[in-house]
Structures are given as C-alpha cells and as structure tokens.
Amino acid sequence: MITTTSIAPDRASVRASQADDLGYDLALLQHDSVHADSADIWTLGSWIAGQTDQLQLAVTVADIPRRLPSVLARSVISLDLLSGGRMNLILGENNLSVDAVGSVIEIVRGMMDLSERKALSTGGYFPLRGVKRGPIPAHDVPIWINGAGPEILQLAGQKADSWLAPYQNMRLEDLRIANQFIDQAATDAGRDPREIRRSIVVSGMISDASDTFLQGTTRQWVDDLLPFVLQGGVGTVLLDTSDVDTIDAFAREVVPALQEAIERERPVDSSATRIRRADVRAKRYAGIEYDAVPASLRDSATEPGDVTYPAVRSTYIRAGSPGIVLQARTTAEVVDALAFARRHPDLPLSVRSAGHGISGRSTNQGGIVIDLSQMNEIQVIDEASRVVRLGPGARWMDVAAALQPYGWGLSSGDYGGVGVGGLATAGGIGWLSRKHGLTIDHLKAVDMVLADGSTVRASAEENQDLFWAVRGAGANFGIVVSFEFEAYEVGNIGFGQFVIDAGDTAGFLEKWGATIEASPRDLTSFLIMGPPRRNQPMAAQVLTVVASDDPDTIVDRLQPVANVGPLYNQQVMIMPYAALMANTQGSYHDPGGEPAARSGLIEYITPEFARAAEHLIKSGTVYFFQIRSVGGAVSDVPPDATAYANRSANFSVTAFGPDPERVNQAWDELAVHFNGLYLSFETDQRPERLEDAFPGETLHRLQELKAKWDPENVFRDNFNLTPNVTSG
Ligand SMILES: Cc1cc2nc3c(=O)[nH]c(=O)nc-3n(C[C@H](O)[C@H](O)[C@H](O)COP(=O)(O)OP(=O)(O)OC[C@H]3O[C@@H](n4cnc5c(N)ncnc54)[C@H](O)[C@@H]3O)c2cc1C
Structure with a gap:
C-alpha cells in the first residue's frame, strides 16, 4: 500500500519517509512529464531508497525509448541491489506499443539473468548486441504492467509479475473483466494466473461524515475494499491522496481492520506456496x-x-x-x-x-x-568479562571491526571474508596464533540445532562432550547458531611484508623455520611461494605479524625474519588488527571449478622436508604453497582438551593445485614428514585423512559421540565421521 508522488521532489521524499515510518509497504514513483521542474525518476528513486528502510519502491517508467531499455534495466537492477531488494518496475503503454513493452520486459529480465553467461542479444523493437548482463539484483525485481486495453492485459497475463489498474477507484465489475483477460492469457501461456498480482489505486477521504464510496469511516473503507480483495483477487491497494490525515488513518486504522476482515473471511492458509513464474x-x-x-x-x-x-x-x-x-x-x-x-x-x-x-x-x-549468512550479528554480551556473541554468518573482518572500538580482538584466520561458522567449528589458525592460540581456544559456549531439530547449549558446564567435539569437528554434530567467545586485548599490531630471495629454496625454508621457532610468541609468520616463473628469480612472500604496537619491539622481532635472505622488497606498518583483516570486498562467488588443497602439520622444518618441499614447488604441480607458524599458545592446550588434537606442530603446511590426482601423488610423497593435518585446508576425501585430522583416541571418541548426537549421519558435508554405533 502506498502514497504516490506526483508532487515536488522534496515533498515526495518527506512523504516517502512518513510512509516508511507508518509501515506502508510500497511507494509508487511516477514519471512526471508535465512539470519542467520535476526530478529525474531514478535520481528521486535513489534518494528515497537511501532515506527509507523498509519501503518498497515501484517506479513507473514512461520515457522509453529516450531511455534505452538496457540502461533502464541497469538502473533498476542497481537500485534494487543498493536498496536491499526493494525495487519494482512499472511499465505501461504510454508512448509505446504493446509489443515494444514486451520487448522491454524481455531485456530487463535478460539483464537480470546471470545464469546465462553469454552477453545479451535481442531482436524486436530494441535490438541489442552483446550487452553485458548484471549486476545480480537483490531479488527478482517484479515487473508490473499498467493498462486496460485487451492487448496490454494479455501481455500482463503472459509476462508480468503484477498488473496495476490504470485509473483510480476502478469498479469491481471492470476489475473482474480485466482479470478474465489476464487469467485467460496466463493460462494460454502455460502460467498459473495466481502468479500475477492484482493491484488497484484508490482515492478518498477518511472521515466521520459522508457514506459514498471511500468517503467515510474506517468501517466504510473496509466494507468498500473487502470485495476487491475477496472477489477481485486484489493483492495490493495503492492509496493516492495528498491528505495527510487520510494517509495516517489509512495506515493506522484501515489497513489493520482490512487485514482482520480478510483473515476472518478467508483464513490464512499456512500451507499455501509462494507462486513462482x-x-x-x-x-x-x-x-x-x-x-x-x-x-x-x-x-x-x-x-x-x-x-x-x-x-x-x-x-x-x-x-x-x-x-x-x-x-x-x-x-x-x-x-x-x-x-x-x-x-x-x-x-x-x-x-x-x-x-x-x-x-x-x-x-x-x-x-x-x-x-546462515544472514545470521551475522556481532554482540557484546558483557563488557567486563569481554564476552561476545557471534552469529555463524558473521565474517571475521566484521568481527575484527566490531571489536576494535573496545580495544579487543580474536585471532581468526588471515582472510576477512571467512565466516565464523566454518572456522570456529574447525580450529582457526590466524595472525595471532602463537600468542593467543587457535580461535576455538577462546570459545566459551555454543548454541546448536541438532539433527533431530532440538536446540542445545554446549559449554564447559553443559553437554561437555559435545562442546569438546565442536571445537575441531563441529560440522559433524549439528548447526551452530550462536558462538560465545571471550575476546582479549588487541591493540595495534606490527605487520611486516617481505619479498625474500628463495633461489636456494630448501636453504631458505630451513632458515625461515629456525628463525620463527626462535622468535618470541608475539610473532606469527606466514610464508607463500609459487612455482618458478620464466626469467624471474625464485622469491617467497613472508607476511609477519608482531602483536605489539611498540616500534622497537616490532623492529626487534622483524629484523631476524628480514635477515633470512636477500630482500627484494619490504614494508612494515603499524596498524589496527581490524585493518589487517579488512582485506576483501566480499561480492558473490563465481569460481571456475574446484582446486585440490592439501594440508600437513609438522614440528620442524628439517633439511629433508625442506628439500622435498623445494622439489614440490619447482615441479609446478601446485600453484600456491604456504607454511604458517603455529606452536606457541596453540601447543599450550593439551591434545585431549578439544577435538583439535594436533597440538605439537610448530608449522602448518598447505598447497593448492589444479589437478587432484597430481597434487595427491606429490603430497603423499611428503606425508612421511607430517604429523597430522588441519582439516580446514584439506580437500582429500580418502578415509585415512580422518586419522590424520583426528589422531589416535580422538577419532574413536568422535565416532562414539557422532553415534550419540547424530546417529543418522545427517551432517556429512565436512570430513564425515561415520557414527560408531557398536560402541555408541
Ligand atoms: C581464502 C581463504 C582463506 C582462509 N584462511 C584461513 C586461515 O587463515 N585460517 C584458518 O584457520 N582457516 C582459513 N581458511 C579455511 C576456513 O577456515 C574454512 O574453510 C572455514 O570452514 C570457512 O568458514 P566459512 O563459514 O566461510 O565456510 P562455509 O563454506 O560456510 O562452511 C564450511 C563448512 O563448515 C561447516 N559449517 C559452516 N557453518 C557451520 C555452522 N554454523 N555449524 C556447523 N558447521 C558449520 C560446514 O561443514 C561447511 O561445509 C581459509 C579459507 C579460504 C577460502
């Protein structure tokens, strides 16, 4: 329901904000070709979208073909994206033929259709060749058709999401006739007529007086409108008035009374499905x-x-x-x-x-x-004890940003786009690991939905066995809907980026490993290498965090790392931890295929391992090779305290390659050096990997708990533990 805006732009914006506050669903913005001082409809729409929170906007477009349909489509899609899915597009005959309107619909839908990778080309009224589609809107922008002639009604039935009556206070009889045309055209086109929403525009005055159509009390408005809903199938009633009292009373009195009357006459069918095209x-x-x-x-x-x-x-x-x-x-x-x-x-x-x-x-x-990406709340529960509650869909860059004003942090991973849900149920090897341990080491409690649909809390006090399992193998036990962490003080950090000569790759790796092991715990370092490039020296990127904002301490810690080999490049910054984590824009994912990733944990970078790693890197089998320092506080936690049991390693080694078979073969040759793996960096699904991730008694205990908490193995998308039913 609405207010319309054939009024001055500044007043339109105020009116829209009022409508938003009053709980109106939708505002109709009409192109005004009469008044020279009227605002451009898309600029007005953008402005209003920015000023309102919930209000949907239906923009009537009347200036085609001056505005090319492909340009129109990009405007409407962009505004839908920016407004969080609040756009509707209204097309009518105006200066266009019905076929031309049909062609505009085809273009707008084609531009929204990114399931099709080819650029958009169309014939007909508005021929297009090779126009790039997108962006992806926040929702399927409903296309309304406004008009009353048989042909436009037919088009509405064939293609539209909604039909809008062309004039105010349409008679019920005329609505029924229009509906018949629309229904017939929809059926002929193989559509369900219920796909097309029917909308009418009404105008009147809410008052205690008169008793003509829509001139009277709330009760009369309800009596007048109810038949349009029940018999005319109307789903949206648009109010066109400039009377402020009527706008107010319509929202506060008529709408609730009308909804109540509708529910009384036609109880809500909770099994009714959403009608898709x-x-x-x-x-x-x-x-x-x-x-x-x-x-x-x-x-x-x-x-x-x-x-x-x-x-x-x-x-x-x-x-x-x-x-x-x-x-x-x-x-x-x-x-x-x-x-x-x-x-x-x-x-x-x-x-x-x-x-x-x-x-x-x-x-x-x-x-x-x-x-669970919408369950992304980040909430400070208790400032004194630094307890924070995180939704599973929150991203670690947002967590870091939210904790920064308190001077707190939580070591997560190195990439800001990674989610709380996946990382905090597996481990969490991050920039502050040597000083503060794994992410799961600071987890205090979780709320979970179990396989049978029940919800439980697990912590050191409640369901201790489940809490043990969640910290390392959580994905096998249920869906965590909320995590409670105890954050710690994290001020600014020192961040060193070095590009170091690694021509003698094995020698370099060994020296880097020894340097890191000898460093105090406030230093955590990650090393990245790729295959050799033609005419370029072998080099390693070494990214190192010092958990201190004292320049002398930072230089003191970083100097030995910089001395590991000749430097090609170096940069050192003192920055907030949150700035380090703010390293992605976070749009949607569109990967080409699926790389193979392998993981191994290792105590020391021995000469034998360093030589084997050099061989792997130079073979070209992997395009990304990384070693991260762990150890330190990670190793302080006893191996049986959590399901993440590989606590003795000082280093986590990871590689990515395009060809799973080749990567596995090469990695298997390295296996002799490893003592377990970190499952979050592993794609190999051979059963032995479970033993690597959950060594010895850990796997046995997990399988018993799996039989207790998920006996039917509902949760199996991540390092699946089969329930040990015999001992469970
Ligand atoms: C670019 C990149 C950088 C990374 N860097 C690091 C790093 O520095 N340190 C590190 O430790 N890891 C790192 N990882 C690995 C990462 O921690 C895991 O892949 C993690 O699972 C991702 O979490 P997510 O919520 O984004 O993933 P999702 O893909 O959403 O989830 C991954 C899996 O986790 C499980 N899961 C997700 N949500 C829940 C939940 N609420 N309850 C129960 N189970 C759930 C499911 O099995 C799911 O398949 C990185 C990954 C990538 C792609």
Missing part, C-alpha cells in the same frame, strides 16, 4: 519438494530458476548447482530448514555460513544448502 518452476530439480518449503523460508528460498541463484549457488573455491538454498535468519528457521532437508535424506545437505569452506562442501550438486 512458470519459467522459474521449469528449472526445478526432480526429487525436491519445492512446494513443501516451510512458510518461514518461502520468501528467502532460492531455486535454480531464480535471478539470485547465481549469487548463492557456489562457494569461494567450489562451483555448485544445489537444488535449493534455504536462507535462515533465526534459530527457528534453521530448525525449519533442517526439517525440510530431512524430508530428503538421499540428497546432499550442505551447511553454509560464509561460503569459504575448503574441506567443508558448503555447496553441492542437486541437493539442499542451509545458508
């Missing part, structure tokens, strides 16, 4: 009960035919094609999503927080994804 339904996968998606998730669920699907189908390293992505915003929605997933026991189930899983397959082919 036929072309969207056509892309559904067999085996998924799309019409059984729980009501709480219906609006946010994404299917293969949806325009937003390309934004959610894949993860950072893995291209996927899930059958449905369920975006949960609350614990109750996670429970609903899990219940839906459990109706499909044979389909893959992936749990996704921020989509940076390497071992964790948080996308899949043809299955179900439970996406």
Whole structure:
C-alpha cells in the first residue's frame, strides 16, 4: 500500500519517509512529464531508497525509448541491489506499443539473468548486441504492467509479475473483466494466473461524515475494499491522496481492520506456496519438494530458476548447482530448514555460513544448502568479562571491526571474508596464533540445532562432550547458531611484508623455520611461494605479524625474519588488527571449478622436508604453497582438551593445485614428514585423512559421540565421521 508522488521532489521524499515510518509497504514513483521542474525518476528513486528502510519502491517508467531499455534495466537492477531488494518496475503503454513493452520486459529480465553467461542479444523493437548482463539484483525485481486495453492485459497475463489498474477507484465489475483477460492469457501461456498480482489505486477521504464510496469511516473503507480483495483477487491497494490525515488513518486504522476482515473471511492458509513464474518452476530439480518449503523460508528460498541463484549457488573455491538454498535468519528457521532437508535424506545437505569452506562442501550438486549468512550479528554480551556473541554468518573482518572500538580482538584466520561458522567449528589458525592460540581456544559456549531439530547449549558446564567435539569437528554434530567467545586485548599490531630471495629454496625454508621457532610468541609468520616463473628469480612472500604496537619491539622481532635472505622488497606498518583483516570486498562467488588443497602439520622444518618441499614447488604441480607458524599458545592446550588434537606442530603446511590426482601423488610423497593435518585446508576425501585430522583416541571418541548426537549421519558435508554405533 502506498502514497504516490506526483508532487515536488522534496515533498515526495518527506512523504516517502512518513510512509516508511507508518509501515506502508510500497511507494509508487511516477514519471512526471508535465512539470519542467520535476526530478529525474531514478535520481528521486535513489534518494528515497537511501532515506527509507523498509519501503518498497515501484517506479513507473514512461520515457522509453529516450531511455534505452538496457540502461533502464541497469538502473533498476542497481537500485534494487543498493536498496536491499526493494525495487519494482512499472511499465505501461504510454508512448509505446504493446509489443515494444514486451520487448522491454524481455531485456530487463535478460539483464537480470546471470545464469546465462553469454552477453545479451535481442531482436524486436530494441535490438541489442552483446550487452553485458548484471549486476545480480537483490531479488527478482517484479515487473508490473499498467493498462486496460485487451492487448496490454494479455501481455500482463503472459509476462508480468503484477498488473496495476490504470485509473483510480476502478469498479469491481471492470476489475473482474480485466482479470478474465489476464487469467485467460496466463493460462494460454502455460502460467498459473495466481502468479500475477492484482493491484488497484484508490482515492478518498477518511472521515466521520459522508457514506459514498471511500468517503467515510474506517468501517466504510473496509466494507468498500473487502470485495476487491475477496472477489477481485486484489493483492495490493495503492492509496493516492495528498491528505495527510487520510494517509495516517489509512495506515493506522484501515489497513489493520482490512487485514482482520480478510483473515476472518478467508483464513490464512499456512500451507499455501509462494507462486513462482512458470519459467522459474521449469528449472526445478526432480526429487525436491519445492512446494513443501516451510512458510518461514518461502520468501528467502532460492531455486535454480531464480535471478539470485547465481549469487548463492557456489562457494569461494567450489562451483555448485544445489537444488535449493534455504536462507535462515533465526534459530527457528534453521530448525525449519533442517526439517525440510530431512524430508530428503538421499540428497546432499550442505551447511553454509560464509561460503569459504575448503574441506567443508558448503555447496553441492542437486541437493539442499542451509545458508546462515544472514545470521551475522556481532554482540557484546558483557563488557567486563569481554564476552561476545557471534552469529555463524558473521565474517571475521566484521568481527575484527566490531571489536576494535573496545580495544579487543580474536585471532581468526588471515582472510576477512571467512565466516565464523566454518572456522570456529574447525580450529582457526590466524595472525595471532602463537600468542593467543587457535580461535576455538577462546570459545566459551555454543548454541546448536541438532539433527533431530532440538536446540542445545554446549559449554564447559553443559553437554561437555559435545562442546569438546565442536571445537575441531563441529560440522559433524549439528548447526551452530550462536558462538560465545571471550575476546582479549588487541591493540595495534606490527605487520611486516617481505619479498625474500628463495633461489636456494630448501636453504631458505630451513632458515625461515629456525628463525620463527626462535622468535618470541608475539610473532606469527606466514610464508607463500609459487612455482618458478620464466626469467624471474625464485622469491617467497613472508607476511609477519608482531602483536605489539611498540616500534622497537616490532623492529626487534622483524629484523631476524628480514635477515633470512636477500630482500627484494619490504614494508612494515603499524596498524589496527581490524585493518589487517579488512582485506576483501566480499561480492558473490563465481569460481571456475574446484582446486585440490592439501594440508600437513609438522614440528620442524628439517633439511629433508625442506628439500622435498623445494622439489614440490619447482615441479609446478601446485600453484600456491604456504607454511604458517603455529606452536606457541596453540601447543599450550593439551591434545585431549578439544577435538583439535594436533597440538605439537610448530608449522602448518598447505598447497593448492589444479589437478587432484597430481597434487595427491606429490603430497603423499611428503606425508612421511607430517604429523597430522588441519582439516580446514584439506580437500582429500580418502578415509585415512580422518586419522590424520583426528589422531589416535580422538577419532574413536568422535565416532562414539557422532553415534550419540547424530546417529543418522545427517551432517556429512565436512570430513564425515561415520557414527560408531557398536560402541555408541
Ligand atoms: C581464502 C581463504 C582463506 C582462509 N584462511 C584461513 C586461515 O587463515 N585460517 C584458518 O584457520 N582457516 C582459513 N581458511 C579455511 C576456513 O577456515 C574454512 O574453510 C572455514 O570452514 C570457512 O568458514 P566459512 O563459514 O566461510 O565456510 P562455509 O563454506 O560456510 O562452511 C564450511 C563448512 O563448515 C561447516 N559449517 C559452516 N557453518 C557451520 C555452522 N554454523 N555449524 C556447523 N558447521 C558449520 C560446514 O561443514 C561447511 O561445509 C581459509 C579459507 C579460504 C577460502
């Protein structure tokens, strides 16, 4: 419901803000070609979108072909993205033929369709050749058609998401006739007529007096409007008035009374499904009960035919094609999503927080994804004890930024886009690891949804066995919906970036390893190398953090690292920890395929390991080779205190390569040097890897707990532990 804005731009903006405050759903912005001083409709729309929070905007476009349809499409998509999915586009005949309007619809939908990788080319009224599609809107921008002639009604039935009555206070009889045209055209086009929302514009005055149509009391307005909803199928009523009292009373009195009357006459059917367009339904996968998606998730669920699907189908390293992505915003929605997933026991189930899983397959082919990215709250619970609550979908760069004003931090990983959910259930090897240990070492409690849909809390006091398992193997036990951490003081840090000659690769690695081991714990260092490049010397990038803001301490710690070999480049900065973590923009993921990643933990960089690593790097089998220092505070925690048991290692070694077979073969040759692995950097799915990740008694205990907490093995997308039912 709305206020319209054929009024001066400044007043339109004030009116829209009032409408937003009053809880109106939608404002209609009409192009004004009469008044020379009227604002450009897209500039006005952008302004209003920026001033309002919830209000949807329906923009009526009347200046085609002066505004090319492809330009129009980019404007509407961009504004939808910026406004968080609040745009609607209204097209009418105006100066255009019906065929031309149809052509505009084709272009706007084509520009939104990023499932198609080819640039957009169309014929017809507005021929286009090779126009780049996108960006991906925040939602499938509904296209409305406004008009009353038989042809435009037919087009609405064939292609529109919504139809808007062309004049105010349309008679119910005329609405019924229009509906018949629309319904028939929809059916002929193979659509469900319910796909097309019907909208009317009304005008009148709310008062105690008169009793003509929409001139009277709230009660009369309800009596007048109710038949349009019940018999005319109207889903949206737009109010066109400049009377401020009527705008106010309509929102406060008429809307609730009308909704109550509708519910009384036509109780809400909670099993009713969201009606998707036929072309969207056509892309559904067999085996998924799309019409059984729980009501709480219906609006946010994404299917293969949806325009937003390309934004959610894949993860950072893995291209996927899930059958449905369920975006949960609350614990109750996670429970609903899990219940839906459990109706499909044979389909893959992936749990996704921020989509940076390497071992964790948080996308899949043809299955179900439970996406927690909206559950991204970061909350300080108790300032005195520094306890913070993090949602699984929060990204570590946002956590660092939120804790900075308190002078606190939590060591996570090196990449700001990684999510709390995946990292804090596995380990967390980060920039402050040697001083502060793993991320999980500061976890105090979790709230989880278990396989049977129940919710539990696990901590040192409650469900201790589950809490032990969550810290290292959490993905196997349920969906963590909230994490409680105790943060610690983190001021500015020193960050050194060195490019060091590594021509004698083995010698360099050995010397770097010895230097790091000899360094105090406030130093943590990561080393990155790639294969040799033609006509370029072998070099290593060495990134080192000193957990201190004292320049003398920083220089003292970094100098030995800089001395490991001849320097090609160096840079040292003192910066907030949050600035170090703010290292990604975070748009959607669109990877080409799926690389192989391998992990190994090692106590010392021995000469034998250094030589084997040099061989691997120079073979070209891997394009990324990294060693991170761990040890220090990570090793202070006893191996049996958490499910992350490989505590004695001083270094974590990782490599990425394009060809899994070659990478595995090369890595297997290195295995003799390793003592376990960190599962978050591992993609190999051979069963032996479980023993590497969870050595000795740890694996046995985890399998027993798996039988207790997830006996049917619902959670299996990440280093799957099969339940040990005999001993469970
Ligand atoms: C570019 C990059 C840099 C990285 N850097 C580091 C680093 O410095 N240090 C480090 O330790 N790791 C690092 N990692 C690995 C990273 O920690 C893991 O891949 C982690 O799982 C990613 O978390 P996510 O929530 O973003 O991933 P997602 O893909 O959302 O989740 C990965 C898996 O975690 C599980 N999971 C996710 N959410 C939950 C939940 N709420 N409850 C239970 N299980 C859940 C699921 O099994 C899921 O498949 C990096 C990864 C990438 C891609």
